[in-house]
Amino acid sequence: MTGISHDASASVPPAEIEDMALYHPRSWWTKYVFSQDAKVIAVQYAVTALSIGMVALVLSWLIRLQLGFPGLIEFIDVDRYYQIITMHGMIMVVYLLTALFLGGFGNYLIPLMVGARDMVFPYANMLSFWLYFVAVMLLVISFFVPGGPTGAGWTLYPPQAILSNTPGQQWGIMLMLVSLIIFIIGFTLGGLNYTVTVLQARARGMTLMRLPLTIWGIFVATVMALLAFPALFVAAVMMLFDKYLGTSFFMPTLVEMGEQLRYGGGSPILFQHLFWFFGHPEVYIVALPAFGIVSDLISTHARRNIFGYRMMVWAIVGIGVLSFVVWAHHMYVSGMNPYFGFFFATTTLIIAVPTAIKVYNWVLTLWRGDIHLNVPMLFALGFIVTFVNGGLSGLFLGNVVVDVPLSDTMFVVAHFHMVMGVAPILVIFGAIYHWYPKVTGRMLGDLLGKFHFWVTFVGAYLIFFPMHYLGLMGLPRRYFDTADIMIMPASAHTLNAFISIMAFIVGFAQITFVFNLVWSLRHGKPAGPNPWRATTLEWQTPQTPPAHGNWGDELPLVYRWAYDYSVPGAKQDFIPQNEPGTLTRGGTA
């Protein structure tokens, strides 16, 4: 078993560069507001993302009010309905999930888990957050401008996105596109930072194959985002040109309400290719950090090494590469050349193989473990259920011919909510329960955490599992009014009402989480440095919460991989990565 990641007998290489000089804050402003400490920036990202996420949660209630109880609330007219679904989708995908996983968890965990003092470009890191903040503010402002936010659907498909029968033509669409552009600039500053930090600032002894899977997930997702977001960036710029400068990148000759517009010669499909060239990797940009984090949660709380670490790493890398050649499975019925379907269905189903390997290895990590059903573990288990469910329904939609009847129906809505809504959000919750003690020094309340888990997990499953069958029946998505659809029996409307009620319950349960976050800040049980008895470096800091610079005088030295749990012959059931010794020749040796 020599030469593998978990062989701790190799010595730590000598230092090659000097320790990093840090910017030390001089005032309250530079310590807490314009901070250059990645940990503060992480909290800023997380608080901003969760706050705008609460807005998206309220929007989802309004959507469910309309679908479950149409006409009950007069406020939700058809214009507002489309604005609500658009903003809900965009906020959740980009401004909550992407920002929280990469900006939030990435900033907090990368320097700590690789054994660095901070991100390598702290100033750019600060700019990254403030650009993100401006992007979020533009979104918020768009709710209050004349005409309101755009109602083009989160996919913003032209031509309708910039024409007059879609709400938000006055200001909304412009603010949306500009906000995305600023978000991408901000993300690029952060993303380059995360990438360079992982590649260049690891502690001595922290080889790539000793990195915790959390870092592998965030790292590969960041590289993907750096390659994918430019496609969205140019699409947003081109659409702004079409709207305001009279170009026709995406606009063919068309007649709107009897009037010939000045456009001609452009291609709406071009936008879809650009959008999904970003949009599909985006799914994995959200999923890969979740995969990484959940691997570490399961391993730590099952007191067992992650099963098949090297396969897990290669699966992450493989999924990252493959996800760039599957984008057009979102476009099987878009009117692109139908022969593309053969290629994209094949690549899409191939991606199921590395994804399945990851699931097997999570499950095999539980097998013969010593499973502690702590709150983070419960959320990790909830993730496995919802991710497997959503991943499998992806095999329906990826297989081109099965997609034809299901595309653009509620089946798709159910699928992507299960796989990239509920599943990663359960990981976010699990991760917050797991790392909150390190961030604040106090534990989150256990009983409230369990209540939060059960309502969220069971409720979300009851929302989205039955929803697939509405789509199977043929109910299209993005319908304001589902009354009088011939294929819909009365029972389907009852089901819609049931789904809505579950959505209200799950939404209200999130209040317990917010309360727990605030209350535990002062009243939580003191956590100590390593409450979960975990191996990774962030739990080995001299102070909890870690001070600026993370490590005191001496940077940690890394002697082993991140998964030395329950090593035969060891005194404790975990050996931290920075503990020297040869007693870890793994497994059967």
Place this chain on the structure above:
Amino acid sequence: MVIAVVLVLIVVGSVLFHFLSPWWFSPLASNWNYIDDTTVLTFWICGAVFSALLLFVAYCLFRFRHTEGRKAAYEPENKRLEGWLTAITAGGVIAMLAPGLLVWAQFVQVPPAATDVEVIGQQWLWSFRLPGADGQLGAADNRLVSPDNTLGVSPTDPAGQDDVLIEGGELLIPVGRPVRFLLRSIDVLHNFYVPEFRAKMDMIPGSVTYFWVTPTQPGTYEILCAELCGVGHSYMRGVVTVVTEEDYQAWLSGQATFASLSL
């Protein structure tokens, strides 16, 4: 321990829901039973994987839950097990993909005998154009759309003069004969979707897209727009009725042609 029980309940509940709930595909009215068959096959494979995985997790949670003195096994890798699981997964994927691609090959190849029916979408109305006695549709272009020529049919193309135009009305098609739907849009994206036919396709201004279908069941079916097309999206409905050949011919001869409308 509750979680292990809940996982078992999720498996049992999901399977029961699948078989007992009243919500399922709308009754099929076209030749695309192949699509339904592939979907059902996918349900069986995915359902088996879902159940097996969750039951195994439930077993692990029950069997390996923390008790005083339990120690986890230390086994970083097991190449044989990982190899087998990869191979089985690949087999399952091929079992779904292969029939899927075979059916897709049928879907993209329009039978030569298919008759053309043009469907034109605009906010928020379905219109149709059928070839006249010459059996072909004349040219059309959005640049020609005007108040007198709302579908943009070329006035100079002789093939278009006898085309039958139905603006905002009901479409009839004959049972048992393959139809190729040619799809156009005047303004934004739309999607021509009849759930009972199983097929759908986006309509793009500036392009002509298509799919084909052989209606097998006479009856009246609703056309739904399945691509967000502005605020009227959910109200963009139409009706297609599948009738016998005689009824179809009788109906067709009563319709107005492009030439008669342009007079």
